[in-house]
Amino acid sequence: MSGKTWGGRFSADTDKRVEAYTESISYDRRLYIHDIHASKAHATMLSEVKLISVDEAKSIHQALDEIQVQIEANEFTYSTSMEDIHSHIESALIKKLGDVGRKLHTARSRNDQVATDVKMWVREAIAQLQLKIRTLQQAFLESAKENNEVVLPGYTHLQRAQPVLASHYFLAYIEKLQRDSDRLADCRKRVNVLPLGAAALAGTSLPINRDRVAQLLGFDSVAANSLDVSSDRDFLVEFLGCLVQIALHLGGWSEEWILWSTTEFNFIDLPDSFCTGSSIMPHKKNPDVLELMRGKTARVIASLTHLMILVKGLPLAYNRDLQEDKVALFDAFDTVAASLDLAAPLVFGTKFRHESIKARLEDGFLDATTLMEYLIQQDIPMRSAHEAVGKLVRLCEQKRCKLADLSKEQYEEVRTGLSSGVYNILGVSRALRAFRSFGSTAPEQVASQINLWVDRLS
Numbered sequence: 001m002s003g004k005t006w007g008g009r010f011s012a013d014t015d016k017r018v019e020a021y022t023e024s025i026s027y028d029r030r031l032y033i034h035d036i037h038a039s040k041a042h043a044t045m046l047s048e049v050k051l052i053s054v055d056e057a058k059s060i061h062q063a064l065d066e067i068q069v070q071i072e073a074n075e076f077t078y079s080t081s082m083e084d085i086h087s088h089i090e091s092a093l094i095k096k097l098g099d100v101g102r103k104l105h106t107a108r109s110r111n112d113q114v115a116t117d118v119k120m121w122v123r124e125a126i127a128q129l130q131l132k133i134r135t136l137q138q139a140f141l142e143s144a145k146e147n148n149e150v151v152l153p154g155y156t157h158l159q160r161a162q163p164v165l166a167s168h169y170f171l172a173y174i175e176k177l178q179r180d181s182d183r184l185a186d187c188r189k190r191v192n193v194l195p196l197g198a199a200a201l202a203g204t205s206l207p208i209n210r211d212r213v214a215q216l217l218g219f220d221s222v223a224a225n226s227l228d229v230s231s232d233r234d235f236l237v238e239f240l241g242c243l244v245q246i247a248l249h250l251g252g253w254s255e256e257w258i259l260w261s262t263t264e265f266n267f268i269d270l271p272d273s274f275c276t277g278s279s280i281m282p283h284k285k286n287p288d289v290l291e292l293m294r295g296k297t298a299r300v301i302a303s304l305t306h307l308m309i310l311v312k313g314l315p316l317a318y319n320r321d322l323q324e325d326k327v328a329l330f331d332a333f334d335t336v337a338a339s340l341d342l343a344a345p346l347v348f349g350t351k352f353r354h355e356s357i358k359a360r361l362e363d364g365f366l367d368a369t370t371l372m373e374y375l376i377q378q379d380i381p382m383r384s385a386h387e388a389v390g391k392l393v394r395l396c397e398q399k400r401c402k403l404a405d406l407s408k409e410q411y412e413e414v415r416t417g418l419s420s421g422v423y424n425i426l427g428v429s430r431a432l433r434a435f436r437s438f439g440s441t442a443p444e445q446v447a448s449q450i451n452l453w454v455d456r457l458s
């Protein structure tokens with residue numbers, strides 16, 4: 001059996017079609033650096049417990065360094081006959097070192113090796129995502145500061161509801177993204193548990209020191225059940241869940257800005273460099289980046305679904321099905337990372353159309369709820385206040401006017417005593433200033449949240 005690390009038991013070469021069908025080198029080669037680092041730590045540990053000599057460990061380290069250089073210089077030869085990155089690196093090592101190279105896989109299986117490499121990769125992916133999230137939060141924070149005078153209509157059911165400061169709107173996404181980042185940090189706790197040393201599924205009879213490997217590779221602890229390690233992919237389900245949530249947040253925001261960039265809303269002007277034109281309609285400026293960000297959410301959800309279906313019903317322990325986990329993992333990560341990378345400059349480049357927003361701000365009774373709350377403060381029971389304002393709104397709709405346009409008499413007609421002081425509360429900007437609860441869009445609340453985030457994100 002030419003070159004196969006497991007060839008001893010076989011009398012015939014693997015069918016080429018089988019090699020092509022079962023390979024993972026085409027996509028798992030991106031684990032090379034983690035495979036090399038994990039192998040170096042493993043070799044160090046093997047020498048410390050005297051399963052190999054110190055000199056042998058040194059040679060293995062050196063040869064692995066050379067392999068790293070070859071890979072990074074694009075001088076490494078890949079072949080589907082060698083299946084995956086783990087076999088490739090081990091075979092290259094054996095080619096360089098002969099019998100010494102043949103010792104590296106002592107007390108190790110590809111099952112715990114692949115889990116270790118993937119966990120190290122995910123650890124790094126988490127760090128990268130957290131940086132990208134932070135950059136996007138900073139972009140939103142800049143916009144919050146830049147547009148701090150702007151009042152937006154806030155929506156529920158996509159119907160005008162209550163006024164909100166534009167800064168409050170941006171802070172909403174900063175909060176969502178913070179949860180995404182915190183979720184990743186929490187996921188990392190379960191990622192950062194060392195699989196290596198579980199061997200194939202049952203552990204090993206050799207005197208290894210797993211704590212030492214964990215220490216060398218920066219893992220917080222060592223997985224306590226070898227059978228669990230060999231089959232565990234729930235850390236990936238969890239990680240992809242985190243990615244899905246980021247994609248969902250980006251997708252919702254994209255949808256909002258797609259709407260806001262329409263002639264109908266006319267709230268924002270997207271940067272030309274982030275839009276595309278039409279091949280037939282000369283006037284078009286399409287928000288394709290945002291549309292794809294919304295669209296790619298499907299792909300990330302599909303990756304999570306892919307992974308869940310993959311592990312559904314798998315018996316313990318390792319099953320070859322698990323090789324397909326990385327297809328979903330890499331695609332979901334690449335997609336979310338690319339979306340985050342584009343989101344930040346898009347936010348930085350977008351201008352709010354202040355005049356256009358302001359021109360229609362008094363439409364849609366954004367001050368109605370504040371008026372109701374004012375009446376509550378005049379000792380009118382909440383339900384009665386709600387009903388009274390409802391009647392006033394109906395009247396305004398008949399007369400095609402705003403609440404502030406109704407006369408004192410019209411207020412008194414709906415309920416005696418109603419007109420007193422109402423004109424001090426009506427109109428969007430007065431209504432906005434009336435807010436006071438913690439977490440509300442009250443200008444002082446928003447200002448203090450901005451200060452807090454300036455500190456947290458600097």
Ligand code: ARG
Nearest residue numbers: 024083084110111114322323
């Ligand atoms: N290429 C495999 C994977 O990525 C490596 C593990 C193979 N283990 C095995 N016992 N065949 O999952």
